[in-house]
Amino acid sequence: SQTIHQWPATLVQPVGSPLSLECTVEGTSNPNLYWYRQAAGRGLQLLFYSVGIGQISSEVPQNLSASRPQDRQFILSSKKLLLSDSGFYLCAWRVTGTGAYEQYFGPGTRLTVT
Amino acid sequence: AQSVAQPEDQVNVAEGNPLTVKCTYSVSGNPYLFWYVQYPNRGLQFLLKYITGDNLVKGSYGFEAEFNKSQTSFHLKKPSALVSDSALYFCAVRDLGNNRLAFGKGNQVVVIP
Numbered sequence: 547s548q549t550i551h552q553w554p555a556t557l558v559q560p561v562g563s564p565l566s567l568e569c570t571v572e573g574t575s576n577p578n579l580y581w582y583r584q585a586a587g588r589g590l591q592l593l594f595y596s597v598g599i600g601q602i603s604s605e606v607p608q609n610l611s612a613s614r615p616q617d618r619q620f621i622l623s624s625k626k627l628l629l630s631d632s633g634f635y636l637c638a639w640r641v642t643g644t645g646a647y648e649q650y651f652g653p654g655t656r657l658t659v660t
Numbered sequence: 661a662q663s664v665a666q667p668e669d670q671v672n673v674a675e676g677n678p679l680t681v682k683c684t685y686s687v688s689g690n691p692y693l694f695w696y697v698q699y700p701n702r703g704l705q706f707l708l709k710y711i712t713g714d715n716l717v718k719g720s721y722g723f724e725a726e727f728n729k730s731q732t733s734f735h736l737k738k739p740s741a742l743v744s745d746s747a748l749y750f751c752a753v754r755d756l757g758n759n760r761l762a763f764g765k766g767n768q769v770v771v772i773p
Contacts, residue, residue, distance in 0.1 A: 552703075580760075588765060589763070589765045595760065636703055636704070638703075640759075647709075651703035651704040654702065656701065
């Protein structure tokens with residue numbers, strides 16, 4: 547069966563510090579991968595998605611970036627965090643080539659920028 | 661672009677009563693519709709989907725959803741709510757032409773003991 551991992555689970559970082567959040571998926575190959583941010587416990591904002599290694603689509607211009615160095619690894623980064631980067635970050639994956647479009651989410655990372 | 665609307669911010673229901681969470685959609689072509697649930701400080705969990713076929717779709721934890729093409733709705737239902745069903749519920753639609761889902765704003769469900 548497939549499993550998705552995210553770490554760390556919680557993170558407190560000062561303004562201006564760098565960020566690296568990691569997401570890995572097990573039990574599937576060539577998944578589509580997604581990074582979302584959820585502010586104030588409600589709506590989801592799609593930040594990035596990837597259809598393959600090194601292929602990143604950015605949905606919202608901001609000081610975040612994403613990379614996919616391996617098939618099942620997706621990394622969210624920032625060189626300098628802003629207060630507005632605080633939120634709940636969710637990674638998701640979906641299987642490709644089957645006509646199934648539902649996404650499966652990881653447990654999330656709670657980021658607080660102070 | 662495809663979109664969904666969840667008109668209510670919060671739904672309060674007594675334990676044991678039927679639960680309905682509303683969702684309407686706007687798409688060009690045939691809709692691919694989904695429901696997710698999120699418990700506090702957790703990721704979203706997939707409940708069910710409608711692609712084609714029977715308008716009544718059954719999912720996890722006793723939930724079901726009814727697809728209504730004439731009303732462009734996809735309401736989530738549960739015959740008898742449990743306190744443990746208190747959570748945030750998201751409706752979503754496949755965004756045609758790309759690999760994304762468009763999510764609604766979410767509905768907070770509170771089941772009162």
